[in-house]
Amino acid sequence: MNARLHAISFAALLMLSAAAQAGTLVVSVLDKEGKPVQDAVVVATPANKNARPKNPLPPQATISQEKMQFIPAVTVLPVGAKLQFVNNDPWDHHVRSSPAGMGQFNAANAGFELRLEGKTEGKPAKSGEVTLDKAGALGATLLGCFIHGSMRGYIYASESPWAGKTSDQGIATFEDLPEGTAQVKVWQADQLIDIAPQQVTVGTVQAKNVMQLTVVPRRRRS
Ligand SMILES: [Cu+2]
Structure with missing residues (x-):
């Protein structure tokens, strides 16, 4: 194989890996007063239905x-x-x-x-x-x-399969979402009327999205 052909196939490989690249999505859930909400469920649904996470539920x-x-x-x-x-x-x-x-x-x-x-x-x-x-x-x-x-x-x-709970900092992170658009929705026990899902774009630049509830969740007694 000559050098030029080699360069072309290398470029093709690069493009292929770029197409399969995954991005990171960080979702921050806040309550009505702007404080982080723990144990909210965040669900991300990528437009690419064939992709699967490395760590499924x-x-x-x-x-x-x-x-x-x-x-x-x-x-x-x-x-x-x-x-x-x-x-x-x-x-x-x-x-x-x-x-x-x-x-x-x-x-x-x-x-x-x-x-x-x-x-x-x-x-x-x-x-x-x-x-x-x-x-x-x-x-x-x-x-x-x-x-x-x-x-x-x-x-x-x-x-x-991209679903999880928010941390005590109110953060849910998805590390291997396929690049492209995804719909993000949040569920929280005291949020009786669902807040509108967000359409996000997942790319190589880490995206952080804020979802704000319209309620202040009750604290769990301990
Ligand atoms: Cu009982």
């Missing part, structure tokens, strides 16, 4: 019932994922689900329920499993307990 997760709380408070999973509930309290919990947001007030929206006996010392905790494959699983689901009205938790089933 886990196909299963465990939610513990501990000291009258769901831990973690918010769990993000792909649609179809398996969810395990483990009761680590010495008393019974009767876990139930309903749609989050305005849908929770519609009695026709029945979700799943799991009765979990309390843990006996020295014995393994009782657990139950649910698969997020039913109609209505997509998006946010509110978790509660028939016995303890104060218990609140959330699961978020995402169609896009």
Whole structure:
């Protein structure tokens, strides 16, 4: 191969790798007062539907019932994922689900329920499993307990594999989104009326996008 041909094929290679290049998207979620919001769910849906992230969402997760709380408070999973509930309290919990947001007030929206006996010392905790494959699983689901009205938790089933929770700094970062346009939406438990999704452009220059809620979320009691 002569030098000129070599240069041409090298240029072609460069173009190919540029076409497959990924960019980083940083989303900052703020509340109505401009303070960072932790545990908001950010979902990015690239226009390029064939791309897949290097680190996909886990196909299963465990939610513990501990000291009258769901831990973690918010769990993000792909649609179809398996969810395990483990009761680590010495008393019974009767876990139930309903749609989050305005849908929770519609009695026709029945979700799943799991009765979990309390843990006996020295014995393994009782657990139950649910698969997020039913109609209505997509998006946010509110978790509660028939016995303890104060218990609140959330699961978020995402169609896009680029989904995650914001950090205590209110930041969600996606490192390998395909270049081009993407739609970004934010879900937060106290934001009952969805805020408008944003159309963003992902490129080699790191983009930071701010999404501001119209509410100040309630603090979780600890
Ligand atoms: Cu309970």
